[in-house]
Amino acid sequence: MSRTRNEVPARFGSALDRLDGDVGLLREMASITSEDLPEVRAATQRAIDDGDCEQAAAGLHKLKGMLSTFESDGVTLEIQEILDLARRGKIDEVQENYQQQKAAIDELSDQVSELASAANSSN
Amino acid sequence: MPTILVIDDDRAIFLLVRQALEGVADIVTAETADAGIKLLKEESIDAVLLDIMLPDRSGMAVFCEIQEYDRRLPVIFMTIEATSQTAIEAMQLGAFDYLAKPLQVASLRTLVSRAIEQRELSSVPVAIVADDTPIEKEGELFIGRSSPMLEVFKDIGRVSKQHIPVLVRGESGTGKELVARALYHYSDRSEGPFLAVNCAALPENLLESELFGHEKGAFTGADSRRIGKFEQCNGGTLFLDEIGDMSSMVQAKVLRVLQDQRFERVGGNNELKTDVRIVAATNRPLEKMVDQGDFREDLLYRLNAVTISLPPLRDRSIDIPLLIQYFLGQAKREFNKQDLEGASPETVDLLKQYPWPGNVRQLRAVIRRCVLDSVLPVIVPSVLPTEIHRKTDPPRDGGSDVKTTPSEPQDNQPPGRESGNLDGRNLPELVDRLLSEKSTDLYAEAIAYAEQYLLVRVLRATDGNQSKAAEILGITRGKLRDRIATYNIKLESGVKIGE
Numbered sequence A: 001m002s003r004t005r006n007e008v009p010a011r012f013g014s015a016l017d018r019l020d021g022d023v024g025l026l027r028e029m030a031s032i033t034s035e036d037l038p039e040v041r042a043a044t045q046r047a048i049d050d051g052d053c054e055q056a057a058a059g060l061h062k063l064k065g066m067l068s069t070f071e072s073d074g075v076t077l078e079i080q081e082i083l084d085l086a087r088r089g090k091i092d093e094v095q096e097n098y099q100q101q102k103a104a105i106d107e108l109s110d111q112v113s114e115l116a117s118a119a120n121s122s123n
Numbered sequence B: 001m002p003t004i005l006v007i008d009d010d011r012a013i014f015l016l017v018r019q020a021l022e023g024v025a026d027i028v029t030a031e032t033a034d035a036g037i038k039l040l041k042e043e044s045i046d047a048v049l050l051d052i053m054l055p056d057r058s059g060m061a062v063f064c065e066i067q068e069y070d071r072r073l074p075v076i077f078m079t080i081e082a083t084s085q086t087a088i089e090a091m092q093l094g095a096f097d098y099l100a101k102p103l104q105v106a107s108l109r110t111l112v113s114r115a116i117e118q119r120e121l122s123s124v125p126v127a128i129v130a131d132d133t134p135i136e137k138e139g140e141l142f143i144g145r146s147s148p149m150l151e152v153f154k155d156i157g158r159v160s161k162q163h164i165p166v167l168v169r170g171e172s173g174t175g176k177e178l179v180a181r182a183l184y185h186y187s188d189r190s191e192g193p194f195l196a197v198n199c200a201a202l203p204e205n206l207l208e209s210e211l212f213g214h215e216k217g218a219f220t221g222a223d224s225r226r227i228g229k230f231e232q233c234n235g236g237t238l239f240l241d242e243i244g245d246m247s248s249m250v251q252a253k254v255l256r257v258l259q260d261q262r263f264e265r266v267g268g269n270n271e272l273k274t275d276v277r278i279v280a281a282t283n284r285p286l287e288k289m290v291d292q293g294d295f296r297e298d299l300l301y302r303l304n305a306v307t308i309s310l311p312p313l314r315d316r317s318i319d320i321p322l323l324i325q326y327f328l329g330q331a332k333r334e335f336n337k338q339d340l341e342g343a344s345p346e347t348v349d350l351l352k353q354y355p356w357p358g359n360v361r362q363l364r365a366v367i368r369r370c371v372l373d374s375v376l377p378v379i380v381p382s383v384l385p386t387e388i389h390r391k392t393d394p395p396r397d398g399g400s401d402v403k404t405t406p407s408e409p410q411d412n413q414p415p416g417r418e419s420g421n422l423d424g425r426n427l428p429e430l431v432d433r434l435l436s437e438k439s440t441d442l443y444a445e446a447i448a449y450a451e452q453y454l455l456v457r458v459l460r461a462t463d464g465n466q467s468k469a470a471e472i473l474g475i476t477r478g479k480l481r482d483r484i485a486t487y488n489i490k491l492e493s494g495v496k497i498g499e
Helices: A010-018 A023-050 A053-068 A075-087 A091-122 B011-020 B033-042 B059-069 B084-093 B105-122 B147-159 B176-185 B204-212 B248-260 B286-291 B297-303 B313-334 B345-353 B359-373 B386-390 B424-436 B442-461 B466-473 B477-486
Strands: B003-007 B026-030 B047-051 B075-079 B097-100 B166-169 B194-198 B237-241 B277-282 B306-309
Touching (some): A010 A023, A010 A091, A023 B011, A053 A075, B003 B033, B011 B105, B033 B047, B047 B059, B084 B097, B097 B105, B147 B306, B176 B237, B194 B204, B204 B248, B313 B345, B345 B386, B442 B466, B466 B477
Parallel strands (some): B003 B026, B003 B047, B166 B277, B166 B306
């Protein structure tokens, strides 16, 4: 089955460029990321809820790394801001900001999962 | 096929790397530092892609463990938090390179291919070891076993204790000042001062004042008495470099010092006596300059009672490996590159084949640049400047700093010089190109370009009248004539270069 750029949401255009336009690779990466994302997000949320800045920073760093494969601006930049706050030990601000960005992270995560589903259905 | 170890806690990165390097390398992966180090010891790895932040410890710490295990293994750091600080830290540690996430397939492939190539080239015993034992006191002049250099050493031994002037001749970069220092060092005057003056670096009136000093009020701006080099150097050795660039007036005064060790300060009436040994140097054809009336014959005969001729490096190529070893050791100590092992056989072969128009000085500059640029313990050909790879035969004009303009355009010709159409606006382009080619002669090339532009511009403004041009330029006619010949500037029917 031939895979074209049109099958991929516009927000992943830059990601596709970085992969030399390889839609199949982007989808396979989405498949791996969508498998691992729930655990990383859960661990990050737990650390934030527990007020553990060190663990929160580790989780946020990993989350940013995973999502930036698909979108390197937008919400990933916001995650970097929260990561900086966690490294400075400002847990209240981390909790507040993470809560504010949750919807955006959900949305991006969902779109990555949708990409993954397309990959799985075409395999 | 080479094998790349990827240590990262993001599994999607493994997929990306595997796909990007398909047909280039096999991939083995580890999600933790411990697993990565274990694989490193079990498998034959050719390069490592290492995430800076790992679950069990930092990538920087892992890098140090890798280095301890295999210092020649190229390690490429990857991180999502690409900042100048982490980049600088990684490169300071000795990383092969640094990649910002999200990764790009094309740049990843290029970089890993380069790392594999360097790994292959550096996986051989070094041909020349970077020895870090302390440098002998005498320094680089005495590195060499070739016949021409043995003659130089013998000459130094023969004349060092004689109180006679010595003329040192040789191309730019051959080490004329080092000979002067050696003559001083082995003379009975070694407790006295050694001073050096570059006669080409100062305009006539300043050179006169520099050499002989001046009295207060001798000229506008002479607010106080100044003691010149001949006075300061009493009991010692004065090295006059580029002696062929002195004006006739200064030549006359220097001749007088040589004849009876007497002189007057500029604007002064008192005759002063000094006891100075003169060692002069030039790479200009003084005999020809005498014929043309640009250099005093009596001064030439006074100066060249003893002449020491330094061979160009291309005429003593058997000394090149010894010099490479010496400069490697010197740079290793100076830049604190403790891991540096030496130069690979291919690198040494290329260095031996190059004609070295800038002589030992250029070789030294190239080695230092390589030591600075090399991230592996072995210097491989890819870190050599482009000019060494080109293996061209640059002009042997008695200096590295001058490229005579040929009638046909050449590859290494600065932009804008083609067909004699010198355009000064091309200087930035020339500098950019030389920088990208890792030139080790950038200063000389840029100055040569600017000098040609200046000469042609002024000669055009004076309709080719050299006297007027020399006056405007503030240089002697002899020097102008010399530069015109060097750059092959044609004066008939307009001023052109090399046509």
